[in-house]
Amino acid sequence: MTRVLQRSIAHSYPVAVRGEGIHIWDATGKQYIDASGGAAVSCLGHGHRDVLAAMHAQLDKLAYAHTSFFTTQVAEELGEDLVAHGPPGTSHVYFVSGGSEAIEAALKMARQYFVETGEPERRHFIGRKQSYHGNTLGALAVGGNEWRRKQFAPLLIETHHVSACFEYRGKRADETPRQYGERLAQELEAKIEELGPKTVIAFIAETVGGATAGAIAPVEGYFKRVRETCDRHGILLILDEVMCGMGRTGTLHACEQEGITPDLMAIAKGLGGGFAPIGAVLVGHRIFEAFAKGSGLFQHGHTYLGHPLACAGALAVQQVIRRDHLLANVRRQGEHLTRRLGERFGNHHHVGDVRGRGLFQAIELVADRASKATFDPKLKLHARIKQEAMARGLMVYPMGGTIDGVNGDHVLLAPPFIVDEAAVDTIIERLGDAVDAAIASVPSAS
Ligand SMILES: Cc1ncc(COP(=O)(O)O)c(C=O)c1O
Numbered sequence: 001m002t003r004v005l006q007r008s009i010a011h012s013y014p015v016a017v018r019g020e021g022i023h024i025w026d027a028t029g030k031q032y033i034d035a036s037g038g039a040a041v042s043c044l045g046h047g048h049r050d051v052l053a054a055m056h057a058q059l060d061k062l063a064y065a066h067t068s069f070f071t072t073q074v075a076e077e078l079g080e081d082l083v084a085h086g087p088p089g090t091s092h093v094y095f096v097s098g099g100s101e102a103i104e105a106a107l108k109m110a111r112q113y114f115v116e117t118g119e120p121e122r123r124h125f126i127g128r129k130q131s132y133h134g135n136t137l138g139a140l141a142v143g144g145n146e147w148r149r150k151q152f153a154p155l156l157i158e159t160h161h162v163s164a165c166f167e168y169r170g171k172r173a174d175e176t177p178r179q180y181g182e183r184l185a186q187e188l189e190a191k192i193e194e195l196g197p198k199t200v201i202a203f204i205a206e207t208v209g210g211a212t213a214g215a216i217a218p219v220e221g222y223f224k225r226v227r228e229t230c231d232r233h234g235i236l237l238i239l240d241e242v243m244c245g246m247g248r249t250g251t252l253h254a255c256e257q258e259g260i261t262p263d264l265m266a267i268a269k270g271l272g273g274g275f276a277p278i279g280a281v282l283v284g285h286r287i288f289e290a291f292a293k294g295s296g297l298f299q300h301g302h303t304y305l306g307h308p309l310a311c312a313g314a315l316a317v318q319q320v321i322r323r324d325h326l327l328a329n330v331r332r333q334g335e336h337l338t339r340r341l342g343e344r345f346g347n348h349h350h351v352g353d354v355r356g357r358g359l360f361q362a363i364e365l366v367a368d369r370a371s372k373a374t375f376d377p378k379l380k381l382h383a384r385i386k387q388e389a390m391a392r393g394l395m396v397y398p399m400g401g402t403i404d405g406v407n408g409d410h411v412l413l414a415p416p417f418i419v420d421e422a423a424v425d426t427i428i429e430r431l432g433d434a435v436d437a438a439i440a441s442v443p444s445a446s
Contacts, residue, residue: 014390019046022416022423024395032390033415035427036397039211040243040360040414041274044317044326051275051316058312067305075306078315082282085318087253087261091288094281094298095306099242099268100134102279103204106264107138108300110202110236113287116294119234122201125157126191130164130404131205132212133240133266142204145212146405160195162187164209165218168353168364169372169403181222189229202236202263203229207254208357210243213402214364214410215356217249223258236263236287242279243360246270247321247417250331250358257357263287273317276310326417333419334358340428341413350375350439359417364402365409365435374407375442382409384438394430411435 006013014026022045024032034042044051058074065072079093086093094109096102107125114122127133129144140149141156144164149156163170163184171180192200203226209216230237239262244254248270251257255265264287268279291298304310321327338354338361345351345363352366365381367373375381382398389396402408415427 021045021047022419030393032393032395033423033427033430034395035413035415035431036395037269037414037416038274038395039269039397040248040412041269043247043270043273043417044275044320045416045418046274048273048275048317048320050320051273051313054316055275055309055313058308062308064308066303068301072306072308072311074308074311074315078311078318081315081318082267082280085252086282087255087265089261089284090265090282091285092283094283095311096279096281096302097277097304097307097310098134098279099240099266100136100139101302102242102266102268102281103133103139103142103240104136105298105300106238106266106281107142107202107204109264109281109283109287109298110238112295112299113236113290114201116290119198122199124160124195124200126160126162126188126195126200126203128164128205128209129161130166130213130402131161131209131240133204133206134242143212145401147401148212148405160191162191164213164216165222166209166213166216167219168216168355171219177219178221181219181225184222185225185229188226192229192233192235197233197235200233200235202238204238204240206240206242206244207258208244208249208360210360211397211399211412212405214362214399214412215360217355217357218258223255223260227260238262238264238266240266242266242268243414244357246318247327247330248358248360248414249356250327250334252327254357271317272310272314275313275317276307277304278307278310278314321417324418329419330358330417333415333421333424334361336421336424337361337413337415337428340424344428344432345435348435351435356413359419360412360414362410362412363435365411365439374403375409377401377406377408379442381438381442382411384441385409385411385434388434388437388441389431392430392434394427394434396427396431396434 127142131144133139133143263284265282272278353364382400397412
């Protein structure tokens, strides 16, 4: 019996005992390929010696110093590093311990910015349906996943949501991708007008939608129109790159491929690669200047801000990614992954869409390809796929409720940046078998 309140109480989890490279081993000695980096976290895989050495060295010097007393050399170095490689206009970095904390901090920074600059009447956040920004109350409120929000709805701050940029489900047959993006930008504009442009603080979006919808990349031009709409109304743009950022899509920041820069950006998972819990907000110049010239502080804080051990791990992860040219490998293996997914699932009766960027890709399962009808959510196809994959020594990240929080199933792949072609081939082989076995176990599927 476990005394740990596990994610699912009825489920019995294997005990993970060791990790090396792209593999994790459980206590029975069974080996798993980590083809999802957990939840798009382990960008360098497991047990990377250079990262561990940097963390050991930091631990020998100093494990912890509270940020109201001290800064540390390692936090300063990581701050320099992230600003130097951040989106243009990045001024400072605010360190936290994970993705939800980064989103909470970004929301409060955005609100404080308007208090500092004399527009305290701004109070609304606009997010997108089917988005995920974390499970703390503020992050849950701006998120658009109905299932996750439902029972906590009475506790959530008032937020507003517009459609996700979800080409497979949202683009009409008579539209080009660009026209679809334009329609979405107009929907945002209409929402801003409805609320009153002077009452809106920020629009928040995942650059590439991750966990809840499965690697939905924006159509060309969408984010440029979003940026332009926000600018016209003096509204801030917060990008959530907690999952899709830090190299996962083939560029350090996913927004580089959109040709835009946010005012605030949340990063986390790939920042520390799972070696330590760390997240951060990349703060744009105008936000920092408003704080510096105004109250002189950001009114926030947590005990573990800028934890030295976490900073040492994250700094080493980022240095290894550059030293070993791993973003080039993300692009190269991403292309191979796209090709292999296409070969295995392109004509599959029950795969409606293969999508994503770099090493951040997904397949969406359908009961019928022509109508895009989903499987009955009661069948929990996603859970069956996860079980079949684990049985075959493969970790992938399947999720249900792909379309609206209830209907739809997808499988997200986010292998470590160190993956090679042979490993990608094995991942596809095991995933194909797992998907087929899961579908065969569903009563009515043919
Ligand atoms: C896009 C996005 N934002 C925020 C979060 C929350 O991050 P954390 O689980 O580290 O709090 C996640 C986690 O999956 C995420 O995918």
